[in-house]
Amino acid sequence: MEALALDVEKVGADVPIFSKLFNGKTLAYLDNAATSQKPKQVIEALTDFYEGYNSNIHRGVYEISERATEEYERTREAVRGFIGAGSTEEIVFTRNATESINLVARTWGESNVREGDRVLISVLEHHSNLVPWQVLCQAKHAKLEYIGIKGDGTLDMDDFKEKAGGARLLAVTQASNVLGTIVPVKEMARIARREGCTVLVDGAQSAPHMKVDVNDMGCDFFALSSHKMLGPTGVGVLYGRKDILEAMPPFNLGGDMISEVHSCSASWNELPWKFEAGTSNVADVIAFYHAISYLERMSMESVREHEMRITDYAMDRLREFGGLHLYGPADLSKRAGIIAFTMDDAHPHDIAAVLDREAVAIRSGYHCAQPLHESLSLGGTARASFYLYNTEAEVDRLVAALGKVREVLGR
Amino acid sequence: MSDEVYKEIILDHYKNPHNFRQLAEPSFKADDSNPLCGDHIELSVKVADGRVSEVGFIGKGCAISQAAASILTDLIQGKTLDELKGMEKEQLLEAMGNPDLGPVRIKCALLSLKTLKLGLYPYMSARGPTP
Numbered sequence: 001m002e003a004l005a006l007d008v009e010k011v012g013a014d015v016p017i018f019s020k021l022f023n024g025k026t027l028a029y030l031d032n033a034a035t036s037q038k039p040k041q042v043i044e045a046l047t048d049f050y051e052g053y054n055s056n057i058h059r060g061v062y063e064i065s066e067r068a069t070e071e072y073e074r075t076r077e078a079v080r081g082f083i084g085a086g087s088t089e090e091i092v093f094t095r096n097a098t099e100s101i102n103l104v105a106r107t108w109g110e111s112n113v114r115e116g117d118r119v120l121i122s123v124l125e126h127h128s129n130l131v132p133w134q135v136l137c138q139a140k141h142a143k144l145e146y147i148g149i150k151g152d153g154t155l156d157m158d159d160f161k162e163k164a165g166g167a168r169l170l171a172v173t174q175a176s177n178v179l180g181t182i183v184p185v186k187e188m189a190r191i192a193r194r195e196g197c198t199v200l201v202d203g204a205q206s207a208p209h210m211k212v213d214v215n216d217m218g219c220d221f222f223a224l225s226s227h228k229m230l231g232p233t234g235v236g237v238l239y240g241r242k243d244i245l246e247a248m249p250p251f252n253l254g255g256d257m258i259s260e261v262h263s264c265s266a267s268w269n270e271l272p273w274k275f276e277a278g279t280s281n282v283a284d285v286i287a288f289y290h291a292i293s294y295l296e297r298m299s300m301e302s303v304r305e306h307e308m309r310i311t312d313y314a315m316d317r318l319r320e321f322g323g324l325h326l327y328g329p330a331d332l333s334k335r336a337g338i339i340a341f342t343m344d345d346a347h348p349h350d351i352a353a354v355l356d357r358e359a360v361a362i363r364s365g366y367h368c369a370q371p372l373h374e375s376l377s378l379g380g381t382a383r384a385s386f387y388l389y390n391t392e393a394e395v396d397r398l399v400a401a402l403g404k405v406r407e408v409l410g411r
Numbered sequence: 412m413s414d415e416v417y418k419e420i421i422l423d424h425y426k427n428p429h430n431f432r433q434l435a436e437p438s439f440k441a442d443d444s445n446p447l448c449g450d451h452i453e454l455s456v457k458v459a460d461g462r463v464s465e466v467g468f469i470g471k472g473c474a475i476s477q478a479a480a481s482i483l484t485d486l487i488q489g490k491t492l493d494e495l496k497g498m499e500k501e502q503l504l505e506a507m508g509n510p511d512l513g514p515v516r517i518k519c520a521l522l523s524l525k526t527l528k529l530g531l532y533p534y535m536s537a538r539g540p541t542p
Contacts, residue, residue: 347472
């Protein structure tokens with residue numbers, strides 16, 4: 001498929017919510033690190049399924065069930081290609097990236113992390129790649145260690161190299177949902193695996209925004225969420241290297257994940273279905289295919305380029321505005337399209353509330369990364385985060401609305 | 412959220428909070444925070460002859476949480492302990508001009524009242540029933 005040049009206006013026109021009015025204004029949606037808006041191709045796929053071939057998968061031998069099964073598995077193949085995995089056996093559907101990480105903690109972690117082991121994460125982690133390891137380490141009497149960051153918001157690689165030796169697991173995000181920091185996961189995976197350490201990469205903030213190749217990256221596990229990349233909520237992906245997934249016990253138990261069940265024993269289904277117990281989120285998985293196709297038509301390289309351009313413009317405009325503190329790497333090649341900031345005159349909650357009156361949607365608070373905020377001595381931040389449909393005009397609206405914040409709340 | 416949130420009364424109290432101090436010898440004090448957004452309030456109350464004689468608060472956080480705390484300190488002056496105990500959230504919201512708060516920010520508004528009760532209950536039970 002030949003990639004189309006990214007035409008922001010055209011993308012915007014594909015997303016129905018952008019034609020609605022809020023307080024009489026169109027929506028300047030700058031909370032893409034929380035979730036993305038959906039193009040009509042994805043929304044229509046949901047309606048088409050429920051109206052045209054709603055049925056359960058992997059069971060029925062009638063036409064619509066076979067069609068649903070084919071399309072469900074077609075998404076798996078699309079995900080495989082999208083992240084560069086070798087086989088669809090390595091692609092497991094979950095509810096979200098959080099569940100993908102919990103699956104690893106509760107199955108692989110349960111059988112592989114032992115007393116005295118060290119589990120290595122970074123101070124950048126979202127709670128979803130932190131709490132599962134905290135709880136696992138408490139239960140196993142293992143040690144949870146944090147890789148620090150440097151003053152410019154990038155990961156402290158010297159600290160990592162010191163701690164990597166002998167660690168059982170490295171679980172690290174590829175892009176921070178607060179500072180936007182892009183973490184050099186490929187280099188880290190190379191070092192970690194040389195030390196015999198298993199590597200999990202949280203791709204919730206990277207897979208939607210840049211080209212990902214799990215084979216090239218050299219990780220053992222990779223997690224992502226559909227809803228952050230134009231797809232529906234309720235679908236996540238866990239990529240796992242085949243030999244590791246094969247050795248892992250199942251996660252949830254029940255229908256579809258079994259091969260044979262007798263009154264006193266059961267055997268497990270083949271990969272990847274061993275990890276997909278019960279009726280899956282069929283409709284949303286099928287619709288997720290259309291999100292991946294949409295992104296691939298644009299090409300992830302042009303999505304990334306567009307976001308770098310918007311982020312560059314936004315950083316300049318926010319610096320010009322004055323009185324703001326911007327966090328995260330200044331070097332755009334080390335930064336995703338996320339800008340966390342604070343304002344001297346106003347609390348992040350108040351900023352977001354006043355911006356809302358201007359139909360500018362941003363996030364405020366800890367963004368599920370409280371340890372990171374604590375390490376920076378911040379009581380919360382305001383955060384603008386961009387995607388392929390955002391425009392410079394929306395950045396201008398953000399800056400104008402910040403002027404209103406200062407007008408209303410300035411002391 | 413409508414324009415009705417940042418009412419004059421809220422902005423006035425936010426910009427110039429009343430009773431913004433910690434009492435030296437309070438009868439009771441308490442502090443609490445809203446973990447989701449980091450709002451924090453410390454409230455200290457002095458009781459004389461069964462009534463609130465002096466109130467102070469310090470804190471940091473959003474305009475709603477800080478203004479609500481300031482308004483609460485005015486509201487409870489001179490009240491009896493039973494009146495404090497029976498105080499409902501509607502009384503505080505009314506004193507704030509009934510801003511149109513959503514489900515998230517109502518917690519910011521009610522943090523100070525929650526903090527008051529947190530300090531009040533142990534103080535009342537230690538004191539025993541009112542004569």
